[in-house]
Amino acid sequence: MAMTGVLRPGHVALRVLDLNEAVRHYVEVLGLFETARDDKGRVFLKAWDEADHHSVVLREADEAGMDYMGWRVASDAELERLAGDLQASSLASDFSWIAAGEHPATGKRFRFTIPTGHVMELYSQKDVVGCNTGYTNPDPWPDGLRGIAPSRFDHCLLYGDDLDGTVKLFVEVLGFGVAEQVLAGPDKLMIGAFLSCSNKPHDVAFIRQPVKNKFHHASFLLDNWNEILKAADILSKRKVSIDIGPTRHGITRGETIYFFDSSGNRNEVFSGGYIYYPDKPTITWTDDQLGPAIFYHDRKINDAFLTVYT
Structure with a gap:
């Protein structure tokens, strides 16, 4: 692409x-x-x-x-x-x-x-300092990694009131696609939008809430489900506050665990998901299926996940 x-x-x-x-x-x-x-x-x-x-x-x-x-x-x-x-x-x-x-x-x-x-x-410009394996005949991962060790910063989920205006801006001005959406009620009000500027299921997501400028989480990429499970072990060993997981999302199909930094900002480590292209039809979830949409294994909402943000 x-x-x-x-x-x-x-x-x-x-x-x-x-x-x-x-x-x-x-x-x-x-x-x-x-x-x-x-x-x-x-x-x-x-x-x-x-x-x-x-x-x-x-x-x-x-x-x-x-x-x-x-x-x-x-x-x-x-x-x-x-x-x-x-x-x-x-x-x-x-x-x-x-x-x-x-x-x-x-x-x-x-x-x-x-x-x-x-x-x-x-x-448009930021100095390239390089990844830790280098770019000539690299190993799959470097020695000396600490902690969970994600490979990159992946996306953010943000809360705000004017979801319609924000989606319009990202799509019509910045050129993003709507990979997935959550619609509520008979009027099919959009209450969630997962937006991509690449071939990922989302590069940023927004949830409609009656607030301005709220942060739900920053997400970092891991390779696979086993690394998500290892992340859970590390978090427990370090006595870090875990929000929910390990589990899977219905939305994006990604595997996940959520936890909090020492200030209460939510982090996620994430793996999996599908390949998105601009011609892929938007996946739609309805609010009566919000449980499996967010937490596919439990199939029910964790209230704290929806109401705790910074």
Whole structure:
């Protein structure tokens, strides 16, 4: 599939209550690698198979949650084009350019707010520091991994009120496809949307809730179900708060376990799922089947999963 426009999720910036404890969680438990710290007190991290300088940014604050999510685009020209399209659209607001170098090893970024209240940004340049196996005759995985050790940052799930406007923006302006949706009631109100800019089941997902700018989870990729089970062992051994799992989703068909960082931000490690192409029909779930849609094995909703967010 020709990749143009928005290529993939590039980074997620999270607020944490205690930076030292958060770094311990993301390095020792999740298994990311610290790549930099800056004079603003932020810590930058990446997973072992990511080429770019960082994919996670941690900042100490009084309230946990997500500051913003960044998206890698195909070129400088695409960055300028998409910035213009967003400014011409009535669906986004609060536009600004962030100077190159404000994130270490990163070019200029175009920042905007979407109808659900979340802050997003686009960028086209970030230094390639390389994955931990290298790119010539590489082994399948590197030595010296710690913790769960996902290969990459995969997606976020976000909560907000104006789901319709946000889906319209991602589809019509940013070029995403709707891989799956959840519809409710006789009017078939969309209450969930799983959006892809690639061939993954989702690169970002949104759930309709009467709130603005809420963060449900950041997800990181593992290879297979056995690694999900091993992640559960590691989380229990480390006495990390587990939300639910190991289990499988009906939506995306992915295998999963959810847990919390030391500040209450939810993490997921995820494997599996199908290949998505733009011509694939949208998969639809109805609200009377929400149990197996979210947790296919239990076939029932965990109330905390729907109501706990940062």
